[in-house]
Every structure is written in structure tokens, then in C-alpha cells.
Amino acid sequence: MAVARRARADWQKQERQREILLAAEALFIGAGGQLPSVAAVAARAGLAKGTVYLYFKTKEEVFLALLNWRLGEWLDAVTEVLEASKGPISVDRLVAGTADYLLNHPDTLRLASYGHSVLEQNIEAETVIGYKLAMVERLAELGAKTEGCLPGLVPGQASRLYLQSYAYAVGLWQMADPPEAVKALLQRDDLAMFRVDFETELKAGLTALWNALDN
Amino acid sequence: MAVARRARADWQKQERQREILLAAEALFIGAGGQLPSVAAVAARAGLAKGTVYLYFKTKEEVFLALLNWRLGEWLDAVTEVLEASKGPISVDRLVAGTADYLLNHPDTLRLASYGHSVLEQNIEAETVIGYKLAMVERLAELGAKTEGCLPGLVPGQASRLYLQSYAYAVGLWQMADPPEAVKALLQRDDLAMFRVDFETELKAGLTALWNALDN
């Protein structure tokens, strides 16, 4: 349902916020690696710049909210994989499920690589913590469910493994995905070392992490 | 030796460039996570803003050059560890040597976390490649030396392991080192999950990586 010209009710405000995030995401995908300007985001969402600042305190907050939204979807996807398996699940299936979302949403990873250095910089600490807390709850939930499906895990270990998986994926992505202009030049033979097959390395790394529980 | 008011000879230009990088680094360390402005860097180096642009094409190039300088030092440090051991070296010693430099230079890691998302964005592709190529040569050299000290490595594998070590360290750092304001709040019990002991996890991860050669 389209939002009225003015968002008065709460659900309308949420919808407007979502529209801003979608505009921001579309522009981020289109632009090569730079965070789009607030004016551009506002224009794309059919709003004036000032309006964006009614919904987010800074530009960085817009993109941190977007990142958190998508990371939430990632957890949803993993949850679904767990529920679909009904009962014990193999490490291979879990890893495949975990990796799939990331492989199909490269822009989320691209955004994630701004997380620490950019997005958390120009935001109230309270706001950052707010997002982290929400994620903790989701992670605890998913962790508990996971521990029910994978034997041999210490309580709390599954949540931690998801965090490590995320850290690993982000680090790996930064090696595997150079800026567009650089990518072309990387075809040269003497630069083969810097070409990384993201899918292969991601699955290998995640498998190693999750198999550590055998020790 | 202090540089003349005008750098004419090549060695003087190199020295001036070094002065700019040192100024940039000092300000980066002082400021909490933001890249300092070019005007500030210039002032700190005792130069006008325009002069910085005689030595670097963009602001990002300044910091990429700084990062590359420090990463070169890291390889130097590892090389020394290898040479000090004279002959075969244990994975534990190698990992300790690799981790030590990073643990003692947290600002290099902080800068490194800007690498992909920021530093490589506003720079000629050719320039980025230039830095990568130089690093490839250094890595090949160190890799060969390493393979001479560690049995069971496929040729070229050591270089790749160093790259993976770097990716892992950067990813881990981004989880372990939130912005200053957030760090204080992370003391709360319900956020324990987000506190990472960087040293422990780094050494554990690197050991796992380098022990993979046993398979």
C-alpha cells in the first residue's frame, strides 16, 4: 500500500523509513562502492533532504539501518534452513545454508565492509548499541535453535560461531572484491594471487570453523 | 637530516613524502577512526594543502601509501623472525612472529579496515595495482623463504597463507575494536558476546590456518 503524502500513523512512518532504505540500497548498488549522498537518496525516495533527517539522525545511520535490516534477513534465512531440516542437521547443510544468503546478496557484504570503518563512526553510541542489542537477541534465539540441531555444542557456542562466520565472510569479501576498475586489471597473470574464488573459500572457511566443535 | 625548504633532489622528495605520511599517521592515531582532513595533514607537516597534492593525487592515496608502508614493515618483521630461526621453524613460532607486529601496531589494522571500502575507492586503478604488484613481489620473496623453513608446503602456498592471515586479522579486528564510545557501553553483561579478545582469537585462527598444511 502506498504511503500518504504525509506519514501520520506509526505504520506509515515505518513504511516511509523502509522507502528511504530501499532508495539508499538501490543507489548503493548502482554506485561503485561509494555511499550515495543524502540528497540523492532523498530524491530517489521522492522526498526532500530534510525529510530523511526526520527519520535518521545522520547519513551513516541510514546505511547502518539498511545493513542491520539485511543481516536480520540473513538470520531469517538460516532459521528457515534449520526448521526445514526437522531434527539434526549436518555441518555441510548448515554451512551451505549460511553461505547461500551471503552469496546471493553480495551488496549486503559490500555494505558490511563499511560497517566498522565508516558506518559506526558518525552515530550516537546509544544507537549503535541499540542495533547490536537487537542482533544479540536474534542471535541468541538462532543459537539456541542451532544447538538443538547440532550435537556437541557448548551453550552459547553457536551464537559465537555465527559471529565468527560473519567476521570471516566480511574479511574474505574485502580480499575477493576489489573496486570495479581494479578488477579488470586483476586478470593479469602476475596478479593471480589476488584473485579469490569467494564461494569456494567461504564454504571452506565456514566448514573449518563449524567443524572445530569436534575438538 | 632535515629537508630543505624546497625538495629538489630525489632523496629530498622522498623525505618530504615520508613527512607527509608521518603527519597523516599521527593525526589518524589521534582522531578516533575518522580519516583526518588534508588541510590538517598539511598543517601538521608544515606545508600548504596544495603541496600535499604535489605528492599524492587524492586524499585516499595518502592513506593507502601509509598502509602499504606499514604492511611492508610487517613483512620485514616476519622475514626477520624466519632468519633468526636459521633452519626449520615451528608453526607456533611463525604464528607468534606474524601476530606480534599486528598486535604492536593496532593503528595499522585500524587503517587496514578502511582498505577496501574507502582507500581503494578514489584512486586511479593503475595506482592501486602498482601497490598490489609491489606487495606481490615482497610476498613471493617471503613465501619462498618460508617454504624453505616449513616442510610440507606446496610452492606458492606460503604467500597465499600470508594473504589469508591478513584477511582474517582485518576481519577479526573489525569485530574486536568498536568505536571508542561504543567500547565503554560494551562492558555491559548482556553484550559480552560482542567482546572479542583479539590476541587470543588471532593466534588461534592463524594457527588453524597454518596447520591446515597437515591435511
Add this chain to the structure above:
DNA sequence: CCGATAACTGACTGATGGTCACTTAATGAT
């Protein structure tokens, strides 16, 4: 239909990356 509320606007400000016409330190020839 009207008055009150607050969502929305966009001109404005300050900060900053990058440029370039101009200044002047350094050098070598006389």
C-alpha cells in the same frame, strides 16, 4: 469548514576535497 498539529520542505551554513594562477627558493651561468 476551521484551527491545531506536525510532516515536510529547501534555502542556507560550514566543512572539506581538489585546482591553479601566482610566488619565490634554489641553482647554475655569467
Add this chain to the structure above:
DNA sequence: ATCATTAAGTGACCATCAGTCAGTTATCGG
């Protein structure tokens, strides 16, 4: 010692953009 030449260095200037706020007007209850 003096001068002409070269290019290192300068900083006023421009364009862009994050963030603000006094003013506008859509929306709704009475």
C-alpha cells in the same frame, strides 16, 4: 655577486555535500 631559469610551494577559490531550521501545508478532530 648578480641574474635568469626552473619548478617547489602557496592559498584563495570552487564545487560538493552533510546537516539545520524557519516556514509551508497536508491531515485530522471538532
